[in-house]
Amino acid sequence: MRHDRPRHLATADDCVEQLIERVGKKIILGLPLGLGKPVHFTNALYQRAKADASIELHIVTALSLVPPAPGSGLKARFMTPIIERLYGGVPELDFARDVLKQRLPDNVKVSEFFFQTGAFLKHDEQQRRYICTNYTHAIRDLRALGINAVAQLVAADNKATPEHISLSCNPDLSLDLFQQLRAAETQEKPIALIAECNQNLPFFALDAAIPASTFDFILQNDSTDYPLFPVPQSRINAVDHMIGFYASSLLKDGGTLQVGIGSLGSAVVYSTCLRHQKNTDWNKLHRSLKLAEQFPVTAKEGGTGPFKQGLYGCSEMMVEGFLHLLEAGILTRNVYPDAELQEQINQGAVDPQHGDDARLKHGVVMHGGFFLGPNAFYQNLQRLPEDQRERICMTSVNYINNLTNHRFGDQRLKVAQRINGRFINSAIKCTLNGALVSDGLEDGRVLSGVGGQYNFVAMAHELPDARSIITLRSTRTSKGKTDSTIVFSYGHCTIPRHLRDIVVTEYGIADLRGKKDEEIYLALIRIADARFQPELLKQAKDAGKVAPDFQLPSAWQRNTPAAIEAALKPFQDASLFPPFPFGTELTDEELQLQQALQYLNQNTATLAGKIRTFAQALVFGFSGDQHAKLTKRMKLNKIDSFSSWYQRRLLILGLKRARIPSQP
Numbered sequence: 001m002r003h004d005r006p007r008h009l010a011t012a013d014d015c016v017e018q019l020i021e022r023v024g025k026k027i028i029l030g031l032p033l034g035l036g037k038p039v040h041f042t043n044a045l046y047q048r049a050k051a052d053a054s055i056e057l058h059i060v061t062a063l064s065l066v067p068p069a070p071g072s073g074l075k076a077r078f079m080t081p082i083i084e085r086l087y088g089g090v091p092e093l094d095f096a097r098d099v100l101k102q103r104l105p106d107n108v109k110v111s112e113f114f115f116q117t118g119a120f121l122k123h124d125e126q127q128r129r130y131i132c133t134n135y136t137h138a139i140r141d142l143r144a145l146g147i148n149a150v151a152q153l154v155a156a157d158n159k160a161t162p163e164h165i166s167l168s169c170n171p172d173l174s175l176d177l178f179q180q181l182r183a184a185e186t187q188e189k190p191i192a193l194i195a196e197c198n199q200n201l202p203f204f205a206l207d208a209a210i211p212a213s214t215f216d217f218i219l220q221n222d223s224t225d226y227p228l229f230p231v232p233q234s235r236i237n238a239v240d241h242m243i244g245f246y247a248s249s250l251l252k253d254g255g256t257l258q259v260g261i262g263s264l265g266s267a268v269v270y271s272t273c274l275r276h277q278k279n280t281d282w283n284k285l286h287r288s289l290k291l292a293e294q295f296p297v298t299a300k301e302g303g304t305g306p307f308k309q310g311l312y313g314c315s316e317m318m319v320e321g322f323l324h325l326l327e328a329g330i331l332t333r334n335v336y337p338d339a340e341l342q343e344q345i346n347q348g349a350v351d352p353q354h355g356d357d358a359r360l361k362h363g364v365v366m367h368g369g370f371f372l373g374p375n376a377f378y379q380n381l382q383r384l385p386e387d388q389r390e391r392i393c394m395t396s397v398n399y400i401n402n403l404t405n406h407r408f409g410d411q412r413l414k415v416a417q418r419i420n421g422r423f424i425n426s427a428i429k430c431t432l433n434g435a436l437v438s439d440g441l442e443d444g445r446v447l448s449g450v451g452g453q454y455n456f457v458a459m460a461h462e463l464p465d466a467r468s469i470i471t472l473r474s475t476r477t478s479k480g481k482t483d484s485t486i487v488f489s490y491g492h493c494t495i496p497r498h499l500r501d502i503v504v505t506e507y508g509i510a511d512l513r514g515k516k517d518e519e520i521y522l523a524l525i526r527i528a529d530a531r532f533q534p535e536l537l538k539q540a541k542d543a544g545k546v547a548p549d550f551q552l553p554s555a556w557q558r559n560t561p562a563a564i565e566a567a568l569k570p571f572q573d574a575s576l577f578p579p580f581p582f583g584t585e586l587t588d589e590e591l592q593l594q595q596a597l598q599y600l601n602q603n604t605a606t607l608a609g610k611i612r613t614f615a616q617a618l619v620f621g622f623s624g625d626q627h628a629k630l631t632k633r634m635k636l637n638k639i640d641s642f643s644s645w646y647q648r649r650l651l652i653l654g655l656k657r658a659r660i661p662s663q664p
Helices: 012-023 039-051 072-088 096-099 122-127 135-144 173-183 238-248 263-277 278-287 297-301 320-328 339-346 358-362 377-383 412-418 454-460 517-526 530-542 552-560 561-572 588-605 607-620 627-633 642-657
Strands: 008-009 028-029 055-063 107-114 147-152 164-167 193-195 209-211 217-219 256-258 312-320 364-373 391-395 421-426 429-431 467-471 474-477 481-484 502-505 508-511
Touching: 008 012, 008 320, 012 039, 012 193, 012 217, 028 039, 039 055, 039 096, 039 107, 039 147, 072 588, 072 642, 096 173, 107 122, 122 467, 135 173, 147 173, 238 278, 238 467, 238 502, 238 561, 263 320, 263 421, 278 561, 297 508, 312 320, 320 364, 320 377, 339 412, 339 467, 391 481, 421 454, 429 552, 474 588, 481 530, 508 517, 530 552, 588 607, 588 627, 588 642, 607 642, 627 642
Parallel strands: 008 217, 028 055, 028 147, 055 107, 147 193, 193 217, 256 312, 256 421, 312 364, 364 391, 421 467, 467 502
Antiparallel strands: 164 209, 474 481, 502 508
């Protein structure tokens, strides 16, 4: 076996040559999920395979990120400058773009176990090649495919650890996969591990820092650095804020938190910060919603005070929200890699704030498997003082996502660290028997992937004081039609009914664990939109799951969008629950334009709506120079065609209907 690792190479093409020399032309390449894909090397290998049909390349990965398409018409005028601003310096993954355009060569295959949400609903080839697996089983399944190469983006040149490289954004699978591949390597079946350095990645030490000699080849030169792929902030609307508020009431001081990406996850973080930093305001809404009386589970499992003991983060994905919790003084509960010490701290026998035990020097407030987020998130990670960054341990997803023994800590340690766990994930549908749909449709098409959701739900049932919390918007509107996301039944589920626990919508909290079926059905109907409650109740009665004489309480019938808006309005008037509490990449003008385009999208979803809106644009779509700045941003200040003339009138109509103030 080779002992001359690593070889430092100057170009991506050199890496490709060395890879082929080492493993041959049949290459089964593993790439990290999300951010950690080495773009220069991967593009060089893919282009080599396109040019040489004798190379057989199979790329196995997850979440291959591609910038959004600008669309057409007004959407293109709005999106094109934003895409250029956010992604102009970010190199694209050539294979990912070709996958979307369905132009992969015959000698290249791409299989993923987690899709960019909704990207491949109409892509038959990728639907057929999708690999359904739990995050913690991904290594097993990668190895079963015969993977013989892994390439990863890394952070290097840390002065404190000159002989180490940081897996930074993606130690999630690599930490265990590298070890297993090396252990199984033979002269007849060699493997190749390739690192591509990027100084824009923050260097995380602890578990994420591994010897440079782990890799066969390291690509590093002045041109390998490039901006990291950003995932912009999502707008948080009133529905999401209300869901986040309910979820924040279920968090217990001194507990453990896992939360995901997107507006629902951000809403949970915002309300958690509000509870800690503006507790009087938070409790005012708590009382106005009568949470303690309406949903007793909040008093039993949650709390209403600030987080004096703090929270510990244990999440496969370290989202930007965890940094906000750190800055707010919430993410402060240290955990330690010593089970006995951790148990003594939990029991109050050791005070981590005043103890002189040397073991107390190794505490962390966050275990994360990978990270992904906005540009500001990456910049803030880079700027973190070293002592703060050392409180964040990027580590193996197989350490984080389950309770089985791992080389970084056994089950006893994990149980001791993860007290009062609250594992918060989202779903797209929930059936009345408590089954959850998060990753696909009932015809078998995959929206995204299971990821680690099943792991965390199952773990919540194993830990003695943990709860699984599923956040769910009660309705979904598509093509002008609104449907309930709480349904009687569905032909696919991600989480089976026997793992039902807590479900949160904008209308409240359904505590399902250990309850009888009739209680389950009624608890979910109670937090459904009032427009759909009668039909759901009828279906439940027809199935014999609810007593025939049960009548919908009048209080449940107040579950309306108007009620949500009214409940939050006094607080929003006081500058609480804003749409972008953690900032946005959009300018003030773009935020206003976004509202106008949102109005137009909602009102042109049907043929009748299009006809009505287009007619209104002809009549009301004139404003002189009242919106000159906004029309200029959309390049509609000068009209050079009928299309631009009409788009301008549509835009002006949208601005008027969205009540955007005039800006001469």
